[in-house]
Amino acid sequence: MMDSQENILEKGNQEVKVEETAVETTENNASPAEERKVYTTKKEVLDRVKEIAHGEEAPQKEEVEYLKTAFYKLHIAEREAQLKEYIDGGGDPEAYQITPDEDEEVFKAEMGVIKERRQQIFREQEAEKEENLKKKQAIIEKIKAMVTSPEEASKTYQEFKALQQEWREIKAVPAESANELWRNYQLYVEQFYDLLKLNSEARELDFKKNLEAKTRLCEAAEKLADETDVISAFHQLQQLHQEYREIGPVSKELREEIWQRFKAASTVINKRHQQHFEDLRAREEDNLVKKTALCEKVEAINGEENKGSGDWERHTQEIIAIQAEWKTIGFAPQKMNVKIFERFRAACDDFFARKAEYFKTLKDSFKENADKKRALIEKAKALQDSTEWRSTSDKLIALQKEWKTIGVVPKKLGDQLWEEFLGACNKFFEARNAAGAGQRNEEHENLEKKRDVIERLKAVAEEAGEGLQEKVQKLVEEYNAIGHVPFKEKDKIYEEYHAVLDKLYKELNVSVAKKRLNKFKDNLKQVAERGEGALDNERQRLMRQYDNLKQEIHTYENNLGFLTASSKKGNSLIEEMNRKIQKLKDDMQLVKEKIKAIDAENNA
Template sequence: MIDSQEKALNQGVEEVKLPEEATSNATSTGDKAEVKAETAETAAENLNEPAETQPKNEIENLAAKVYSSKKEILERLKAIVDSDENPVKAEIDHLKTAFYKLHFADREAQQKAYLETGGDPEKYQVLPDEDEESFKAEMTIIKEKRQKAFLALEEEKQENLKKKEAIIEKIKGMATTPEEANKNFPELKALQQEWKEIKTIPAEKANELWRNYQLYVEQFYDLLNLNREAREYDFKKNLEKKTKLCEAAEKLADEEDIISAFHQLQELHQEYRETGPVAKDLREQVWTRFKAASTVINKRHQQHFEALRSREEENLTKKTALCEKVEELAKQENKSAADWEKRTKEIIGIQQEWKGIGFAPQKMNVKIFERFRAACDEFFSRKGEFFKEMKAQFAENTEKKKALVEKAQALTNSTEWKATSDKLIALQKEWKTIGMVPKKIGDQLWNDFLAACNHFFEARNAVHADSHNEERENLSKKNEIIAQLKELAESAKEGVQEKVQQLTDQYNKIGHVPYKEKDKLYKDYHEVLDKLYKDLHISAARKRVDNFRNNLKKVADRGADALDNERGKLMRRFEQLKQEINTYENNLGFLNISSKKGNSLIDDMNRRIQKLKDDMEEVKQKIKAIDAENK
């Protein structure tokens, strides 16, 4: 039914104008109004379809039947192919829509089930469907069958046209022989019955043929000098029938289904045409009543399709927006499987939204769907390529990790503790650089690798248990020396420098400590040493500057040149220290960039730089002392 509505939209809905009975009166008064009617015959012609032979209710039931499986649809198609009946377009369209609705639902369910059972998304392929191939084959036969029926109908229309033209010629001849009117009346009734039994004719000839037929029938009745009672009885029966047709047309205004009402009106219109004339003084009145009732249905019918067209335009706008969304999603870069899955959920959500939107205008419905499907296909094609590449990368990473597992297992029973430890640590670092692998096999590989490493390190630790105890004792001794150095740093007693030297000698003679404590111990030790050396250096520097000032008078006694010579030496020393500081700072910068570990070396260099800066400050104070003496 929807398809017939769409075709009516494409052709344009014309108001049904029924022919006036009193054609002779209209002609005599100069009324040349052209009759435009869309009867059951012309409707079939306009649609380029064979006239349906089944009752309308039966056709509507067939077009609204609910099918629960593709098998049921195929059985119905085969029944249509094997039968002699003409395929009904409304039913064929309904079968097509129902089949593909089930077909796409099955395909989505298969894909969903595949993914839920852990299937690889890029591995999934849509397989050919035997039911779809069978459906297409049956539809091809039906199409050929409908085409043959259409050609046969066209041939039948031409034959019917000739028959009706022959009837008109006979009635025309009887209408021009008044003296034979009474005698010809039974023949006229037979010709009218024959006219009714002849159905479809070419649409372009319908109006003209009907006008000629009605004209000569009415002329015959006007000339008929029949028994008045019989004539009046015939007029009365025709009036009763046309009055009932008017009432039926008026009741259609209450029909909720405007499409059904419109088709019923066409049937009433055909019946009205086939009913004989009424008395002259009533013809205009009856026609006006029937025309008024028809106008109400025609306006509702037109408004219905205008509203339908408006909804279809809205649907087109909505579907265009969804196409743009999918196209934008299809263009976005997805760097991980999580990104792809997120976008996939968005695409599926948009597809569900698409299903909830009705048809777009017929001219754009297929195009907009093809655009939407192309955008979806592009996305899922790119997704398939991504997972294909990821699978290849997984395979490569798996082989690399298997090789590392084999290497680690080969070292499991080694007793070369230091060399093997270094090798296993190197293998562990290399393991971290290898990308991801499938979780199931990845967990197994990791467990095997970890087991091999643990086996070796546990054996090594068991062998070195005694050395670990010694390392803990060394840690305790070094912490005690650090505590003594901290006390010296806070006391500032005489002879501190000698005591510091003794403690540092003792510290250096103590062996290794536990590896985990090494960095912290190193930091504590050098922090207290830095403080002690800084305090000692500053104190010594002050004494040297004071002694230098005291000796300047002796130098001055040797003459002004002696002070200048001394100042020149100090300036050269100042520049030398400055250059050395710059060199160390540059080297330190390179070391920071290129070395991730090397804190001890960096700390040593920082201490040297600080000592040079302190020396440079001492030289600077001596230069100031000479300058003050020269004043």
């Protein structure tokens, strides 16, 4: 008989462990999303927090954590909305200051009260559990004493029933002692009933009543399988288990059967409860993966370089979109929910803090650039009434170049400053252009005069006969005496003039050289008549002249190598030098011919 009872009790203890595991699971994973109240304002959250902090109910950890998450979710959304409203209203983002939130201070204070209450309640509960343990241990000792006196069992029956009632009224004990305590209690209760010397009718009646009570509990447990609310069904089952424990035994032949029925019904509810939380944990784990990915996206954006306001604005829009996506994702596992939120918030705060610092620095840069531009405006205004056309033009052009080197300022202010600067410059240049109108007319007249000289040079080039060199020289002097021409026409008329002049000089050089050589040859006989060494002396003079010309040509050619034609002025200088070199070469060739003529005369 004792072996059978111990077997039943051991199985009962196994079920108790299942119950306790399930209860622990419930405590650690309570407040699923479908049971949680949705808070839409911080006031609603604060009202509930104050109610918990100053009410009679014991604060529940899961609800407190949920309230904390809900408050800061609303708090951040409110702060972002305030910033957006400020910017949309034309506010300067870098000048925005986050004002202290009185609600947040109240929330923190109330949460501190709740924390203290929870700690106090925990200490009280632990003390109460220890006291309950001592009371239940005392009851076990009393029942144990009854079991050791079989002859007194019938006399102490009412006292035994009173002890059972007292046991039921005593609440929780320390978890580490619960199973052992229950095992001992059940053991001695069973032993008492086995030793109870009641009359058969009373004993059977007691067993019958216990069987009816346990059967009703089995039916109630089986009906819970149809309960749609898994959490409610599980909690109701815990209550049924508590009641089942408090009911006395049934007849020995039915004990195993009724227990197995109750256990089977409990298993169905426990499995549904376990599956519910496995599904919930799976969703929460999936939410954690999604939220971790969003954290990594924000952190990656933080790692990118922002080269200007455009990059900051683009990344801001990206982060705002990520924050909107974050709000669509449900809770992560409880142990990670606050941590992942803090990671996300820290990444977002880091970005917006650096953005604010950038625009603060940019604002300082804007001010510095604006001051520089205002200084240039003052300089331009000081020159706008000047009549020193050439020097003032150069100064204003230099100021315009300097303006371009100054960094940007806000567009609206930049447009105003530019208009003011441009106005001062235009005032001077308009006055200069008005004053230079007469000068331009004179330059156009000079252009026509130079074109007329070029046409006469072309006509001279077609002529032949004596006096050609004198005619060309006269026209060159006339051309040089003419003043400036329009700047745009200067290079063109210069090239046209020198093209004609180069052609004339080439022809004149050849003609003059021939005449000079023939005249030199005619005079050689007169030189020879001066004496025996006269021709040699003349030849030595010509050789020195030849060497000097050669050296001078070499010097010009060497200098020519250092010049470039990167500008119109540089190109004109090269052309002029080339003409000089050609003239020296022609002179050197004439000297060479003269030397040959002396050598021919000596040979004759």
